[in-house]
Structures are given as structure tokens and as C-alpha cells.
Amino acid sequence: MNPLNHIAIIMDGNGRWGLKHKNSRNSGHKAGLNTVEKIIKETIKNKIKFLTLYAFSTENWKRTQSEVAGLMKLFRRYIERETKALFKDGVRVRFIGDRQKLDDKLVSLMDNLELYTSGNDKVHLTIALNYGGRDEVTRAVQRLAFEVEQGRLSHKDVDAETLAKFLDTRFLPDPDLVIRTSGEARISNFLLWQIAYAEMYFTDVLWPDFKKEDFIEALDDYQKRERRFGKIN
Ligand code: FPP
Numbered sequence: 767m768n769p770l771n772h773i774a775i776i777m778d779g780n781g782r783w784g785l786k787h788k789n790s791r792n793s794g795h796k797a798g799l800n801t802v803e804k805i806i807k808e809t810i811k812n813k814i815k816f817l818t819l820y821a822f823s824t825e826n827w828k829r830t831q832s833e834v835a836g837l838m839k840l841f842r843r844y845i846e847r848e849t850k851a852l853f854k855d856g857v858r859v860r861f862i863g864d865r866q867k868l869d870d871k872l873v874s875l876m877d878n879l880e881l882y883t884s885g886n887d888k889v890h891l892t893i894a895l896n897y898g899g900r901d902e903v904t905r906a907v908q909r910l911a912f913e914v915e916q917g918r919l920s921h922k923d924v925d926a927e928t929l930a931k932f933l934d935t936r937f938l939p940d941p942d943l944v945i946r947t948s949g950e951a952r953i954s955n956f957l958l959w960q961i962a963y964a965e966m967y968f969t970d971v972l973w974p975d976f977k978k979e980d981f982i983e984a985l986d987d988y989q990k991r992e993r994r995f996g997k998i999n
Contacts, residue, residue: 768993770985772816773809774941774964776956777801779948779972781833786972792836797974799844806857808981809889816890816938820956824864824898838872841895845875849882856888862934863897864905892938899958906932935960943988947973965991 777798784794802819809817822837852859861876868876876895910932913919919928930936941957941964949970953961967984969976992999 768942768965768989768991770814770942770988772818772939772941772943773814774818774820774944774957774961775805776820776944776946776954777973777976778946778950780974782948783972783974790836791833792840794972794974795837795840799840801973801976802844803848804978805976805981806852806855806889806891808978809891810855810857812985814889816892816941818862818892818894818938818941818957820894820897820954822863822895822897823955824896824901825955827867838869842872842875845872845879849879852879852891853883853886856886857883857891858886858889859883859891859893860937861893861895862902863895864901865896867896890938892935894956897934898955899953900955902934903959905934930959933959940964943967943984945969945984947971947976963993963995965993 780794780798781791782794783797784791787793806817821841826837827834859879861880865873865876906929910919910924910929914921914924935957938960940960940962944953944956944961944964945967946952947969949968951966951968957964965988967987969980969984971977971980
């Protein structure tokens with residue numbers, strides 16, 4: 767058995783799903799939220815400790831104003847509606863990404879949800895919101911450079927482990943498995959540093975159509991992989 771501690775998901779295909787159902791792209795995002803709820807439950811059932819979801823990238827601001835506003839509203843509503851249920855289900859929620867560009871109301875809901883669920887340990891849900899891998903590494907290096915500038919750290923002590931401590935994901939183990947839905951086979955700036963040895967799983971299913979069975983198929987496929995981490999087995 768390959769240990770499976772952390773799954774990271776690029777939830778792609780919402781927009782196309784909305785259009786396919788003769789509706790708006792935002793209706794696809796709404797439908798995608800139902801899949802989020804199902805997959806959190808499946809993660810708990812399968813005793814997988816860490817789940818990370820890519821909800822909004824640093825590049826997603828380039829979408830139309832109405833789509834961006836629709837997504838932000840959906841995030842606010844989701845947090846308002848789900849805080850108590852997430853707490854009850856033992857989910858510890860944390861966010862990664864740059865909060866500076868997000869509106870104050872959303873940031874305060876995010877802070878509150880993190881605090882409210884901070885005692886939970888059944889499953890660790892991380893939501894990447896205004897997240898970009900390059901942006902994360904850049905912000906980490908900025909903070910690290912500041913420590914060197916202040917004389918608290920020597921450049922000689924900077925190694926991979928030190929840098930990882932400055933990343934948004936410092937509290938997370940690296941993902942074992944990355945799932946991307948909707949037929950695209952790319953990383954789109956997601957967890958660039960952390961997925962060095964992750965197994966990649968791509969499926970054509972659009973995120974709102976991604977069901978329990980599709981999730982289990984991804985887990986089964988992962989078990990067939992031979993993980994070597996650069997070694998010869
Ligand atoms: C990518 O599909 C999806 C997004 C940019 C948004 C993801 C958000 C959700 C699933 C809803 C809320 C999630 C949480 C965790 C609260 P796309 O729009 O790029 O699809 P397309 O490739 O068909 O255009």
C-alpha cells in the first residue's frame with residue numbers, strides 16, 4: 767500500500783459545466799461547491815488526513831468582473847453557511863494564498879473559520895484562495911531575505927527545509943496525489959514547490975460531475991503507482 771496522507775485537487779471544469787447545461791459559468795461554480803462538500807466527506811471516510819483544494823488562483827482575477835464577483839460571493843456564502851457543520855465534522859480549515867487582495871469581509875470570515883476549527887484534527891482542509899505557487903515562493907523569499915537583512919539568519923543556513931518554513935504551507939506535509947479534473951493536463955501554478963514527488967492523476971470528468979466513484983478510482987489508480995522518490999527499488 768502506498769501511504770496516502772495528502773490529496774491536492776485542481777477543481778477544473780466548472781465554467782464549461784455551466785455552459786454545457788445552458789447556464790452561466792457561475793452556475794457551474796455553484797454546482798462545483800456540491801462536489802466540494804461530497805469530497806470532504808469521502809476524504810474523512812477514507813481516513814485521508816489532508817485535503818487541499820485550489821479555489822482561486824492569482825491569475826483568476828483576469829476573468830470577467832461578474833465571474834470574479836460571483837466566486838467571491840460564493841466563498842463568503844460557503845463560509846457563512848458551513849462553519850458550524852465543518853466544525854461538527856471535525857474539519858480543521860486553513861487558507862493559503864495572499865489575503866491582501868481579498869476584501870475585508872471575506873478575510874474576516876476566513877480568519878474566523880480558521881480560529882473556530884483550530885482545535886479539530888480529523889481532517890485538515892486547506893483552501894487555496896488567491897493562491898499562486900510562484901507568488902507563494904516569492905513572498906516566502908521576501909520574508910526570508912528580511913530575516914537575513916535583520917541578522918537573524920545567515921545565508922549559509924538557507925536550505926530547502928528553511929525555505930519550506932516560510933511557505934504558506936509550512937503546516938502541511940507534501941501532497942502524495944494531485945487530481946485535476948476536466949481533461950487538462952497541467953499544473954497551473956498550484957503548489958509548485960510541494961508537488962516535487964507527488965503522483966499526478968488527470969481525469970476528463972468536469973468537477974461538478976466528479977462523484978464518489980471517480981474519487982475512489984483516483985485512489986485505486988494511486989495504489990498502482992510505484993513511488994521511488996529518485997531511488998531504485
Ligand atoms: C476552475 O474551473 C474552478 C475555479 C476557478 C473555481 C473553483 C471553485 C469552486 C469549486 C467553488 C468553491 C470552492 C470552495 C473550496 C469554497 P473553471 O472555471 O476554470 O472551468 P473551465 O475550465 O470550464 O472554464
